[in-house]
Amino acid sequence: MAGPRVRFAPSPTGYFHVGSARSALFNWFVARHDPEGVFILRIEDTDESRNREEWAEGIVAAMSWLGLDIDEGPNRQSDNVEQHAASITSLMAGGYLYYCDCTTEEVAARKGENKTPGYDGYCRSRGLERGSKTAIRFKTPREGHTIVHDLIRGDVDFANDTIDDFVVAKSSGVVLYALANVTDDRDDRITHVIRGEEHLSNAPKQILLWDALNIVSGSPVALPDYAHLPLLVNEQRKKLSKRKDPVATESYRDQGYLSVAFVNYLALLGWSPRGEEEIVPLATMIEQFRLTDVSHSPAFFDVKKMTHMNGEYIRALDSERFVKESAPWVRPWDCQWRPSDREPPWNAEQFDEALFARVAPLVQERVATLGEVPGLVAFFFTEPLLFDxxxxxxxxxxxxxxxxxxxxxxxxxxxxxxxxxxxxxxxxxxxxxxxxxxxxxxxxxxxxxxxxxxxxxxxxxxxxxxxxxxxxxxxxxxxxxxx
RNA sequence: GGUCCCAUCGUCUAGUGGCCUAGGACAUCACCCUCUCAAGGUGGAGGCACGGGUUCGAAUCCCGUUGGGACUGCCA
The missing domain is CATH 1.10.10.350 (Arc Repressor Mutant, subunit A)
Known part of the structure; x- marks a missing residue:
């Protein structure tokens, strides 16, 4: 039997969200746990406003820093638009879809006191033809239930009449997330859909689409197992917000967190290794990881605890390695990667590598992040001295x-x-x-x-x-x- | 409002009916060590949201209450 095929499918933004990092990590764990597992990176860039090239590069760079090696990809969802269109065509032919010319305002107005959630299906029987202002909606069954078999939460039951006739393609022709995602997952033969809990309510819609596609395509593909990961929250217990919370993985790298420490800490959010020890080698995590062991409740991203762990990882480095890891902060000028906005208070002429190597052991046990290193050794290299x-x-x-x-x-x-x-x-x-x-x-x-x-x-x-x-x-x- | 999810120390968690007087880690407090600061060592405080069941026995199973959260876009 072939191994699991999992995918991490982020939409590009300007940075790599720590929640995305955690999702990517858990997907990767599942793939690496099985010698035949396959880890796919698919960048979901179909929304025109989210397809900047450098953003996609940022995702790849962040994953590479974390050590999450990719077996297939990075694939671009935008490369699959033909398949998405084919899904629309066959689903339409099968009678699962219909055109709708209602505006957002009209939908809201008609909703009124109506108990039906979302769209009321007004255009379902109007027999509209394709036009420049027609979106395409899915005919959600009015009867029955859709069960999401979730590896973490068990069976989650959605009554179909609580799901509205959602839009699968915009009037512009662009196929939306629900269908594009399902189409790609089918094409990629994904066996496990592992993502954040915010997607749980999308799952029944996608299962409905998956089943419909199985029927109209004539080539059924087994439904994947689902696993909805507990959310990462802030102190207010709200989903980590890009606005208010420090969520950019890159900024932690800039501050001098070691990727191994970052990964180890991330793994602890919703999962825990066996035994009393929390700092464990990557191989142990891969070996012990089971989706069914993932916890159900939201986890607070505790930078203090991560910082402590990072300190332990730093102290565990041998001196030579510590000197090497510190390079981007103490002599960024000859490093391939350097932290942004963190120039040391000295220049290349003032810096002395051999001298730094001698003092390194003295500071290694005193820092929790590599970003603290320059501050502790500045007096060796700066002239005149800066006084407190x-x-x-x-x-x-x-x-x-x-x-x-x-x-x-x-x-x-x-x-x-x-x-x-x-x-x-x-x-x-x-x-x-x-x-x-x-x-x-x-x-x-x-x-x-x-x-x-x-x-x-x-x-x-x-x-x-x-x-x-x-x-x-x-x-x-x-x-x-x-x- | 509707649908759905969740509920063990402040935080992350262990715990899957008796091993629990609930274990570990971070944070916190005290003491020890000490050239500063750390690190390290020892010890302390701190939790099963509440109410009903089921059971000889419940943190663990069921129901309800309360409280949190997610979703509710022609975003992903």
């Missing part, structure tokens, strides 16, 4: 003891052996001389040398920065007080 004025004021400017400590440090550092261990010892002693614990004694030096009160371990940083530069900064900080 509040920190400068409390640790140096307004603290005579801090100034005394800096002065003493300048003296003693001049003859010090320049490595972290002995610098540590020096500062310990300088502090003692002034009656300061190391905690207090390191603060002014840190601020003078790095410009802030927080950062990588100080003594290692001094060692790497070098004696000359460190001493110069200590003096400059002192000078800064008087000016």
């Amino acid at each position: 004025e509040a920190a400068f004021a409390t640790t140096i400017a307004q603290d005579p003891l801090g100034q005394a400590l800096l002065a003493l440090s300048v003296e003693r550092f001049a003859d010090a052996t320049w490595n972290a261990a002995s610098l540590h010892q020096e500062v310990l002693e300088i502090g003692e001389a002034l009656g300061l614990k190391l905690r207090k004694a390191q603060a002014p030096i840190r601020c003078a040398v790095t410009g802030t009160s927080v950062g990588p371990p100080l003594f290692e940083s001094l060692e790497i920065l070098g004696k000359e530069k460190s001493l110069r900064r200590l003096r400059e900080a002192l000078n800064r007080v008087s000016s």
Whole structure:
């Protein structure tokens, strides 16, 4: 028996929605779970306003970043317009469709108090011919029920009389989603339709179309299994909105989320691996994933939790890999891909790759996203130093003891052996001389040398920065007080 | 309004009639570690929406209530 054939069928927009990413991932899981599974990408671009070339490229790029490799495609729905038209022709011939010239206003006006949902079927028996203003509607059966066999939710029962005679083709001739999608799914021999829950109410219409097509085409295709994924919601428990919520996958990439962490987190939204551990290898997810295990209720997209997981993934990288992954943020100029609007505060001349490699281990365990890396190492590469004025004021400017400590440090550092261990010892002693614990004694030096009160371990940083530069900064900080 | 979906800690979830005094993770609080900040360690607080059934026994099954949500386009 052949494996499952699944498709991810996004409509192009300006970015890749995280909800789409999750749908794509679950489809991909189903395909990869079976050695013979096939994952198809079909871009549904039939709406004229949604067919910009770069948008489709964005989808492919985002999926490639996520590691969701495609077996067939990307296919364009717009390449299938002939098949869509053929569906219309045969369905019309079979008596399943009719022309309708009602305007939106007329439909609404006639609806009135009527109990019938949506369109009331006014044109069904008018025997209209094709015209420039005629849309095409489906003759939804008035009797009976349509059952959606949903792998996640079980059987969902829709009474046919609650479904209106929906439009399958616009007056312009363009075939609409419901039919275009079904036609393509039939042609692609899709076995599992896995998509967001917002499509659940489309399912009975599509099943009706599928069955009708089976009859008129003379070549029946087995109905696919359906699986409607729980929605991704915001804090207000509403479907993630492109307006109000940060939903662009690309922006998470820009911020420095690792794709493996992103995927792992996404998988946890509506599904969970066996056992107590949530951070699991991709292969484990693929192996354990079952559509029937997907949860029924909406899931909140919790960036905080994802950030924590990303931190764990970053810390688990070996140092060399961390340096490599950080490249787009620390030396974007020689990277193929670079985050948008995130230039580091230094230029190619100031940056020193070897030096960065030495400090990398110090920052690796301190960041949750790669986008935080430049901020932590900026003092190594920028000149002049950028000061956190509040920190400068409390640790140096307004603290005579801090100034005394800096002065003493300048003296003693001049003859010090320049490595972290002995610098540590020096500062310990300088502090003692002034009656300061190391905690207090390191603060002014840190601020003078790095410009802030927080950062990588100080003594290692001094060692790497070098004696000359460190001493110069200590003096400059002192000078800064008087000016 | 109509149709449909959903309901375990603040959040994501484990749980498929007895193993549940409900487990884990994030967030949160306390303490430990500590040159700052993190990370890490230990511990704490925190949940089965409500009401009826069924059953010897229900977070788990049924019904109802309440509450949330999706859809209701000549968009997908």
